Amino acid sequence: MQQFRNILVGVDLTQIDEISAEHIPAPSREAVKQAIWLGGQVGAELTFISTLNVAGHDSSEATAAAETMPAALQTAVSRVHERLVEQAGEQGVAARGKLVAGKNWVEMIRQVVRTGHDLVIAGTRHRNHVGQFLFGSTGMKLLRYCPCPVWLTKPGFRDDENEVLDILIATDLSPVGQQALELGISGGQLLDARFHILHSIEHHTKLRMRFSDVPDEKVEARKAEKLEQATQRLHEQLIQTDHRTLTWGTQQHVVDGPAHKVILQAIEQHEADLLIMGTVARGGIPGGLIGNTAERLLPRISCSLLAVKPEDFTCQIAPD
Secondary structure (H helix, E strand, C coil): CCCCCEEEEECCCCCCCCCCHHHCCHHHHHHHHHHHHHHHHHCCEEEEEEEECCCCCCHHHHHHHHHCCCHHHHHHHHHHHHHHHHHHHHCCCCEEEEEEECCHHHHHHHHHHHHCCCEEEEECCEECCCCCEECCHHHHHHHHHCCCCEEEECCCCCCCCCCCCEEEEECCCCHHHHHHHHHHHHHHHHHCCEEEEEEEECCHHHHHHHCCCCCHHHHHHHHHHHHHHHHHHHHHHHCCCCHHHCCCCEEEEEEECCHHHHHHHHHHHCCCCEEEEECCCCCCCECCCCCHHHHHHCCCCCCEEEEECCCCCECCCCCC
């Protein structure tokens, strides 16, 4: 996380009746809190962005549409941003506010492309019937289309600064998995967290389905071989990081099973506060495709998420 210098923070003002700094929704307050903390840790500048819909406006003319909003509305949003900038300044963090018109996720990504933000922080909003936090449409669109890392925060993250956080890093051993690992380790140096590094293989079940007549001992021998190979590759990824500097060290887990199920089980087992993972396994693919594992996993996770893309990920959202 040390590399983040230009952070975009989503401040959702569309779900409240009165626009004021005191009435910011809890998910956005959480995003603001974490952004100010991170900005203070790494010396990053923050941009607080609020997006409001203007009837009949062309999304390609977002700035002009924002300027034609009623003066009272512009003033109310400006006051919210001024207060947030003041809060950041009290922590020694440089910040500014920006109001645009259009679809929230589209305008946030356009801001990333125009200004070169290296991290987007936004809050989650919805709960399902069992109390898990789900990513609303804005969060899912950011995960699919945003070219830079996206941190979706869950309310309550780091409320107790004396509590040791549990961070789960899921790697598929690809280059983007290495990125997630390096990002997580650098974050651990700031958060002083416990780390679980997870990789899954899907060998055992698939082999059984394809070759039902294979003797059990051969299946188990092949499974053990795959696990050993994956464990060695995970170790090779880990030694390229500064993991030895972590106070609590790391626990490495290589298990057999479908990746999305294994990750969900690990989140529950280790009571993870944050999941860090790559959303696609290869670069050069268009935005909107985030991989089978991510598509199955993301609507169901109950913790905060920091997601990264390959360095050559192709963003389909034009800056204008």
